Amino acid sequence: MNARxxxxxxxxRIEGHGRVTVHLNEEGKVExxxxxxxxFRGLEKFCEGRPYFEMTQITQRICGICPVSHxxxxxxxxxGVARLEPPRPAKLLRELLHMGQYVQSHGMHFFHxxxxxxxxxxxxxxxxxxxxxxxxxxxxxxxxxxxxxxxGQQIIERLGGKRVHPNFAVPGGVNSPLNQKxxxxxxxxxxxxxxxxxxxxxxxxxxxxxxxxxxxxxxTFPSSYMGLVDMEGGLQLYDGEIRVMDAExxxxxxxxxxxxxSYVAEHVESWSFLKFPYLRKLGWPNGTYRVGPLGRLNVxxxxxxxxxxxxxxxxxxxxxxxxVEGSLFYxxxxxxxxxxxxxRIAQLLDDPDILSTDIRAYPSSTKLAGQGVGVVExxxxxxFHDYATDENGQLTRVNLIVATGNNNWAMHTASGLVAKxxxxxxxxxxxxxxxxxxxxxxxxxCLSCAxxxxxxxxxxxxxxxxxxxxxxxxxx
Amino acid sequence: MxxxxxSLATFYIYKGIMNRTLVIGFGNLDRADDGVAYYVINAxxxxxxxxxxxxxMTGLEGLGGEIDSIFLSQLVPELMDVLTDYDQVIFVDAHVxxxxxxxxxxxxxxxxTPPTFSHNITPPMLLAFLKKLYHREPNGYLVSIxxxxxxxxxxxxxxxxxxxxxxxxxxxxxxxxxxxH
Numbered sequence: 045m046n047a048r049x050x051x052x053x054x055x056x057r058i059e060g061h062g063r064v065t066v067h068l069n070e071e072g073k074v075e076x077x078x079x080x081x082x083x084f085r086g087l088e089k090f091c092e093g094r095p096y097f098e099m100t101q102i103t104q105r106i107c108g109i110c111p112v113s114h115x116x117x118x119x120x121x122x123x124g125v126a127r128l129e130p131p132r133p134a135k136l137l138r139e140l141l142h143m144g145q146y147v148q149s150h151g152m153h154f155f156h157x158x159x160x161x162x163x164x165x166x167x168x169x170x171x172x173x174x175x176x177x178x179x180x181x182x183x184x185x186x187x188x189x190x191x192x193x194x195x196g197q198q199i200i201e202r203l204g205g206k207r208v209h210p211n212f213a214v215p216g217g218v219n220s221p222l223n224q225k226x227x228x229x230x231x232x233x234x235x236x237x238x239x240x241x242x243x244x245x246x247x248x249x250x251x252x253x254x255x256x257x258x259x260x261x262x263x264t265f266p267s268s269y270m271g272l273v274d275m276e277g278g279l280q281l282y283d284g285e286i287r288v289m290d291a292e293x294x295x296x297x298x299x300x301x302x303x304x305x306s307y308v309a310e311h312v313e314s315w316s317f318l319k320f321p322y323l324r325k326l327g328w329p330n331g332t333y334r335v336g337p338l339g340r341l342n343v344x345x346x347x348x349x350x351x352x353x354x355x356x357x358x359x360x361x362x363x364x365x366x367x368v369e370g371s372l373f374y375x376x377x378x379x380x381x382x383x384x385x386x387x388r389i390a391q392l393l394d395d396p397d398i399l400s401t402d403i404r405a406y407p408s409s410t411k412l413a414g415q416g417v418g419v420v421e422x423x424x425x426x427x428f429h430d431y432a433t434d435e436n437g438q439l440t441r442v443n444l445i446v447a448t449g450n451n452n453w454a455m456h457t458a459s460g461l462v463a464k465x466x467x468x469x470x471x472x473x474x475x476x477x478x479x480x481x482x483x484x485x486x487x488x489x490c491l492s493c494a495x496x497x498x499x500x501x502x503x504x505x506x507x508x509x510x511x512x513x514x515x516x517x518x519x520x
Numbered sequence: 521m522x523x524x525x526x527s528l529a530t531f532y533i534y535k536g537i538m539n540r541t542l543v544i545g546f547g548n549l550d551r552a553d554d555g556v557a558y559y560v561i562n563a564x565x566x567x568x569x570x571x572x573x574x575x576x577m578t579g580l581e582g583l584g585g586e587i588d589s590i591f592l593s594q595l596v597p598e599l600m601d602v603l604t605d606y607d608q609v610i611f612v613d614a615h616v617x618x619x620x621x622x623x624x625x626x627x628x629x630x631x632x633t634p635p636t637f638s639h640n641i642t643p644p645m646l647l648a649f650l651k652k653l654y655h656r657e658p659n660g661y662l663v664s665i666x667x668x669x670x671x672x673x674x675x676x677x678x679x680x681x682x683x684x685x686x687x688x689x690x691x692x693x694x695x696x697x698x699x700x701h
Contacts, residue, residue, distance in 0.1 A: 105550060174632075176632040176645075176648070176649075176652070179649065179652045179653060180652065183652060183653055186652075186653060187653055189597075190597045190598055190600060190601075190653070191598075193596075193597060193598060194597075194598035194601065197596070197598060205576055206576060206578060208592075208593040208594065209593070211576065
């Protein structure tokens with residue numbers, strides 16, 4: 045029998061356009077797998093020459109799913125360029141906006157993208173293995189999901205004027221305070237939303253408990269991990285220092301966000317437009333790391349809200365305090381963060397400064413720093429915005445390392461491991477290929493962000509013979 | 521035409537027989553013709569004597585009339601909460617198909633096709649969700665307008681701009697015909 049290649053294109057229920065090629069050997073077994081991202085990357089270049097303060101609006105156009113993350117990372121980079129330290133109330137309001145996005149993004153991922161596999165099964169008929177199948181199986185759960193997403197989106201709208209591409213964070217702070225009515229209305233629904241998040245955690249944990257053998261072996265591999273932490277090592281999503289933990293659980297590095305270039309480098313492969321970041325001191329490929337919910341919970345020592353911290357303690361027991369390696373645990377970590385985001389909203393709204401009108405710092409001098417780095421934890425992982433300007437504030441260099449880009453190597457590795465474990469070229473089934481997609485979906489990638497793509501977004505698995513002939517392709 | 525629609529609407533509301541209609545325009549204002557629905561919505565609002573939407577407004581804040589209209593970047597699941605209050609929904613969007621009429625007006629029936637992109641919800645999907653989750657089945661129509669230019673700017677191409685008023689005419693005729701029973 046000839047060796048063959050499988051292409052999964054597009055990979056579904058992720059954000060963006062990607063492609064997986066599975067190369068089979070002459071016995072029909074998986075030899076090698078590649079996760080390709082074929083989108084065009086060009087945003088960094090066409091921003092050059094623009095005034096730096098436009099970037100909070102320009103960069104969030106990269107994506108309609110995570111505009112808030114780009115908006116906030118950009119604002120922080122602009123703070124640096126303009127030498128401005130936002131007042132405390134402005135930081136609280138930015139974080140509140142961020143938590144609104146976490147609630148809608150994590151909620152949508154679990155109920156809309158992950159749940160079809162978890163609730164209906166990897167081998168369920170693809171015609172029903174989707175959100176519509178979830179609605180049919182459990183309409184009450186689906187309504188809860190819609191409600192949770194609506195809640196997160198409304199927080200963004202209340203602060204930023206609209207749900208997609210808000211206008212809120214500006215260099216030095218934010219452009220409008222929170223009013224009492226909006227604060228009270230957000231608070232009024234909070235308990236209901238925490239209840240929905242608890243239901244999601246319960247579903248996730250039940251599924252993990254019932255499938256522990258699979259969960260522990262599915263796309264499980266050692267790596268380093270990255271995430272923001274506060275000064276006490278607690279989980280941080282808006283601010284803090286970057287911590288990198290090695291595969292053994294040792295802190296490999298902890299550094300200020302504006303020092304990132306001394307620690308992070310990017311590797312290029314010929315078969316993908318998406319670069320492969322890695323920790324400089326460990327080199328390529330030993331320095332590859334994972335970001336996002338699993339990365340953040342692995343590097344953190346604690347979580348600063350009670351319910352999430354209780355779940356966090358259970359999470360840490362999974363591998364006896366060492367980093368949790370299984371990709372499917374991303375779902376559990378994501379749900380813990382969902383609880384945290386809701387609890388954090390309560391903390392922020394209870395803060396006496398949250399209604400303050402002291403929301404913006406103004407420059408005392410026209411002299412710019414000429415450089416600024418802004419880092420936030422986007423729902424999908426660590427997001428870097430780095431701008432350099434001339435003396436007039438026109439951008440001379442833009443560097444964006446996006447959450448999904450940080451997980452590029454991990455998605456490539458995860459899809460390869462799952463292909464080897466489940467794909468048999470002699471008896472190919474849709475469920476086998478769905479597992480390869482599911483490995484990528486654990487990371488909730490946003491490929492349009494990662495490549496800063498313009499234009500179409502579709503993602504594809506291809507089966508290729510030893511002689512290079514394409515034998516099969518899944519393109520939904 | 522607009523005076524006739526307003527007068528008839530007042531009459532039908534008075535008689536209590538007017539269906540509530542929501543006109544939903546969606547698209548990306550930053551991508552030229554992709555934002556054509558914004559211009560259609562505002563042309564309709566102008567004819568109906570309603571407040572024009574600024575680029576920062578969606579119209580969601582001013583719902584409650586017999587004929588409401590909104591403009592969004594994309595269709596989203598939480599729109600279902602809004603749609604439960606309406607008997608008729610008219611979707612307005614841009615299209616790129618050479619083999620479809622430049623102004624393509626057609627009924628929308630519920631349908632669910634698994635999305636290639638998770639955040640992509642189509643009018644048939646939205647109506648299907650609505651039926652499944654809320655047991656509501658408003659009449660659906662799609663007004664789809666041919667776009668020619670999807671570059672990064674906020675102007676309509678000449679050919680697409682010429683389709684704005686005909687699209688509004690169609691929507692108004694739809695409003696009249698559905699209430700003239």
